[in-house]
Amino acid sequence: MEIDLERLHSVGIVTPNAPRSLIGDEFRIIKRPLLRNVQGRGAAEVQNANLIMVTSSLPGEGKSFSSINLAISMAMELDHTVLLIDADVSRPSVLNILGLPPRKGLMDVLTSNDMQLGDVLLKTNIEKLSLLPAGTPHPRATELLASDAMNGLLAELAERYSDRIIVFDSPPLLVTTESRVLATHMGQIVMVVESNKTTQAAVKQALSTIESCPVKLMLLNKSQHTSAGSYGYGYGYGYGYGYGHAPKENQ
Numbered sequence: 356m357e358i359d360l361e362r363l364h365s366v367g368i369v370t371p372n373a374p375r376s377l378i379g380d381e382f383r384i385i386k387r388p389l390l391r392n393v394q395g396r397g398a399a400e401v402q403n404a405n406l407i408m409v410t411s412s413l414p415g416e417g418k419s420f421s422s423i424n425l426a427i428s429m430a431m432e433l434d435h436t437v438l439l440i441d442a443d444v445s446r447p448s449v450l451n452i453l454g455l456p457p458r459k460g461l462m463d464v465l466t467s468n469d470m471q472l473g474d475v476l477l478k479t480n481i482e483k484l485s486l487l488p489a490g491t492p493h494p495r496a497t498e499l500l501a502s503d504a505m506n507g508l509l510a511e512l513a514e515r516y517s518d519r520i521i522v523f524d525s526p527p528l529l530v531t532t533e534s535r536v537l538a539t540h541m542g543q544i545v546m547v548v549e550s551n552k553t554t555q556a557a558v559k560q561a562l563s564t565i566e567s568c569p570v571k572l573m574l575l576n577k578s579q580h581t582s583a584g585s586y587g588y589g590y591g592y593g594y595g596y597g598y599g600h601a602p603k604e605n606q
């Protein structure tokens with residue numbers, strides 16, 4: 356699939372070969388501790404560190420935007436192949452944001468006996484990035500995401516693609532329960548928090564639903580003040596990063 360990189364750049368997404376940008380710098384900071392865990396260079400060994408879910412408490416906080424940026428930013432590293440999965444199956448948006456038409460994907464693999472993962476993975480013109488779309492809308496999408504078939508698929512992903520980083524765009528934690536189920540399989544979770552909007556109570560409640568995941572990173576999105584500090588940008592959206600359990604040196 357040919358992603359229109361110029362268009363992507365114009366909607367604020369990191370792209371290869373683009374000039375240095377604030378968003379590029381911010382995602383370089385955001386991905387670093389995640390990659391460290393994938394490479395086994397973190398403070399402690401993290402199981403399935405290559406399975407990374409991007410979630411949030413509530414809708415619209417920036418999960419899809421962040422997961423796409425994260426996946427592309429990681430794919431731009433020399434030694435990482437990345438698979439971006441649209442696991443927000445009842446409200447998919449990854450292909451749409453990338454400017455691509457709907458395609459078969461996750462739902463189709465989960466509902467069909469003769470369709471394999473390999474049949475629906477999409478290669479892109481971003482060399483190390485492939486996509487697994489959400490696929491054909493299904494009335495029981497939510498249940499399918501928490502099904503045994505999905506568990507099997509996650510096990511297959513963890514085993515067959517253990518050398519890849521797999522980024523999951525997912526539904527919000529406080530609206531439905533499927534993200535919480537997905538979370539139990541993940542090595543790392545990036546929790547997007549919309550600045551000046553999502554309350555601390557909501558964030559705390561959401562965090563309590565993903566306690567089982569060993570690594571949880573918080574990403575403050577749509578902040579007017581970037582906490583990246585040294586860049587000194589006073590306008591636009593910025594990202595800040597908060598850490599659940601990661602040691603300070605990871606920053």
Ligand SMILES: Nc1ncnc2c1ncn2[C@@H]1O[C@H](COP(=O)(O)OP(=O)(O)OP(=O)(O)O)[C@@H](O)[C@H]1O
Pocket residue numbers: 367411413414415416417418419420421443446448527576577592593
């Ligand atoms: N850092 C950012 N800078 C600029 N725009 C952003 C940023 N993050 C999110 N947005 C915009 O905010 C809106 C919601 O973002 P997005 O679709 O990524 O959220 P979401 O959490 O995936 O939502 P949903 O719960 O509906 O899936 C979009 O219009 C997106 O372009």
Ligand SMILES: [Mg+2]
Pocket residue numbers: 418419420443448524
């Ligand atoms: Mg989304």
